[in-house]
Amino acid sequence: MDNSRREFALIERFFRHRGPVRRDVRIHAGDDAAVLAPPPQSHIAVTTDTMVAGVHFDHHLSPHAIGHKLVTVNMSDLAAMGAEPAWASLALTLPEYDETWLEGFTEGLFAALDFFNCALVGGDITRGPMTLTITAQGLLPNDRALTRSGAQPGDTIFVSGTLGDAALALALQHDPTAFNANDTQRDALEKRLFYPTARVMLGTLIRNQASSAIDLSDGLGGDLTHILSASKVGARIHLDALPASAALDALVQGEARWKLQLFGGDDYELCFTVPQSRLGVFETMSKHAGVAVSPIGVIEKEPGLRFEAKKKQVEFTASSYSHF
Ligand SMILES: Nc1ncnc2c1ncn2[C@@H]1O[C@H](COP(=O)(O)OP(=O)(O)OP(=O)(O)O)[C@@H](O)[C@H]1O
Numbered sequence: 540m541d542n543s544r545r546e547f548a549l550i551e552r553f554f555r556h557r558g559p560v561r562r563d564v565r566i567h568a569g570d571d572a573a574v575l576a577p578p579p580q581s582h583i584a585v586t587t588d589t590m591v592a593g594v595h596f597d598h599h600l601s602p603h604a605i606g607h608k609l610v611t612v613n614m615s616d617l618a619a620m621g622a623e624p625a626w627a628s629l630a631l632t633l634p635e636y637d638e639t640w641l642e643g644f645t646e647g648l649f650a651a652l653d654f655f656n657c658a659l660v661g662g663d664i665t666r667g668p669m670t671l672t673i674t675a676q677g678l679l680p681n682d683r684a685l686t687r688s689g690a691q692p693g694d695t696i697f698v699s700g701t702l703g704d705a706a707l708a709l710a711l712q713h714d715p716t717a718f719n720a721n722d723t724q725r726d727a728l729e730k731r732l733f734y735p736t737a738r739v740m741l742g743t744l745i746r747n748q749a750s751s752a753i754d755l756s757d758g759l760g761g762d763l764t765h766i767l768s769a770s771k772v773g774a775r776i777h778l779d780a781l782p783a784s785a786a787l788d789a790l791v792q793g794e795a796r797w798k799l800q801l802f803g804g805d806d807y808e809l810c811f812t813v814p815q816s817r818l819g820v821f822e823t824m825s826k827h828a829g830v831a832v833s834p835i836g837v838i839e840k841e842p843g844l845r846f847e848a849k850k851k852q853v854e855f856t857a858s859s860y861s862h863f
């Protein structure tokens with residue numbers, strides 16, 4: 540088979556007619572571009588996230604986990620805007636044609652797309668060092684997006700789920716003997732690194748109560764700073780209130796734990812702020828989100844991010860994940 544036929548055969552075999560079928564996809568993958576019909580009175584949130592082998596995941600990671608995570612990191616950005624996932628396109632750069640890899644990758648990819656009812660409406664495949672990119676679109680009622688810029692002094696800061704598990708799992712990949720983790724703890728932590736969850740339901744539920752939101756990809760310390768800069772405010776975080784999983788709680792305490800939770804990254808939880816006046820409704824709504832939320836601090840007028848434990852200020856020199 541010549542190369543161009545093989546490229547088409549690959550698309551046909553691994554991508555065509557897979558994933559959710561949505562009535563708002565008027566022209567599917569297969570033409571020069573897809574054509575999408577958003578419902579009336581809706582706005583569209585658009586996001587792009589890339590994963591590069593050796594940077595975002597180890598070369599040996601299972602292709603199923605790579606497919607799952609590629610979808611999830613994009614859905615997490617839609618969740619942070621309060622949007623409901625709708626459509627995605629996929630740009631794949633692969634070093635070789637590897638059927639077993641593609642089978643596993645597309646299984647993980649489509650299982651996650653099915654979960655979020657997000658249709659794959661197109662893409663591109665090229666040869667080169669492994670680089671995987673999804674551009675995803677989500678739907679929102681007109682002008683109802685959650686942004687980074689609405690936090691006000693006095694708002695309570697919340698995070699969903701627990702923080703620091705993926706960072707500890709990554710540390711254990713580098714040094715399996717560190718922290719004396721048992722198999723149950725190791726499995727729980729690896730699940731959080733390789734199979735993260737995007738908090739889409741929570742994002743849509745808090746859309747009318749939260750004053751700002753962001754998803755945590757680079758670590759709370761850096762990501763919350765994006766909210767503070769965009770909102771022109773500061774914040775105080777209570778380190779003892781940072782939620783930890785049973786495994787993290789058992790294995791790492793004190794400053795080492797806080798560092799994982801603040802600067803480790805790869806959490807894919809939501810961080811958001813809620814004004815006092817809306818806390819009551821928010822608490823009722825958030826019970827339906829399928830994930831716990833924890834108050835971790837307060838927005839203040841004074842710019843900057845301050846940390847305290849047992850009423851004492853704590854300083855850190857570490858910083859969040861950054862590519863450059
Ligand atoms: N090459 C680029 N061209 C235009 N805009 C960009 C580019 N790279 C990033 N941006 C924009 O800058 C903002 C911050 O980008 P960033 O990738 O840090 O997003 P994030 O949600 O904070 O992180 P993550 O990539 O982990 O989801 C986003 O609005 C993004 O669309």
Ligand SMILES: Cc1ncc(C[n+]2csc(CCOP(=O)(O)O)c2C)c(N)n1
Nearest residue numbers: 593594595596597756757803804805860
């Ligand atoms: C092998 C390996 N090395 C490092 C990490 C950690 N890591 C990579 S990207 C990222 C933040 C989000 O990136 P982006 O801002 O590009 O979305 C983090 C915390 C990992 N998971 N695997």
Ligand SMILES: [Mg+2]
Nearest residue numbers: 616619754756
């Ligand atoms: Mg984000």
